[in-house]
Amino acid sequence: MSTNKLLKEYLTFIVDFHNVIRKEYNISNNENIWSYIIEKELEKGTVGVYNYIRHGSGFTVEKNEVICEYDIAPLNEYDIKFSFWKFKNFIETNYKQIIIEDSLLKKDLSDMITANILSWLITDGINWNIYQINFTALESF
Template sequence: MNKEIITYIEFIKKFEGKLNSKFKISGNIWERSGKDFPKSGKVGDYKYSFHGAGCRIENNGIICEYDIAPLNGKSIKFSLWKLANFIKIHPKLEEKEFSDLDKELSFLVQERFLSKLKIDDIETSTYQVELC
């Protein structure tokens, strides 16, 4: 498993844990945004903004973008660009070339840790992982 994807997922899990704890949310938080809690605001030391199919979170200058709309049950969806920007901003991660990062993500798809989002049986360039 690569350090970058684990750090990315843990960042999201910590944010969603704080959101769930504060607002007593169950289920997909994207579906609850704007209903059970504000679409944008602050929870703990995280600023957040739900938009379209996704969410932008910020903590200590680190920005994380991800998609969460429930298209097929997978919780976290992201593009190579979103992950690369997270890595670039994160002070404990070393920036990588897009091609190297793409190879690592492809390997994680082969290992079935990640999958590619399919819409109408057409594989997209969006990666996804179930949030556990």
């Protein structure tokens, strides 16, 4: 299975969760979900078929034993930030039969950075080894 397809599934999972949580809490489309959850002091909950826990700058979301972790705090112009481990964990909980070679997945993600699909999170000249992407990237898959 291609990493592009897996990344699209990861983003689609997040978008679907956001659509459900926006509807459940009546959050406007121009309001950041994480900011809303912080303001309302919601730590965890269930919306639709999703169980979520807010952590630091993002969420851990579970649906049908698939775990999706990501950061969404409005730190810069990118909507979603995720580590290699978070993305790999999503794949492994979604496709239990797939064995992921770390080096191949890292190469594919690196190629996506070269192709300007993903970007590194770099602050004050430090590369945090965190990938970034916008929701609009779904349109390019």
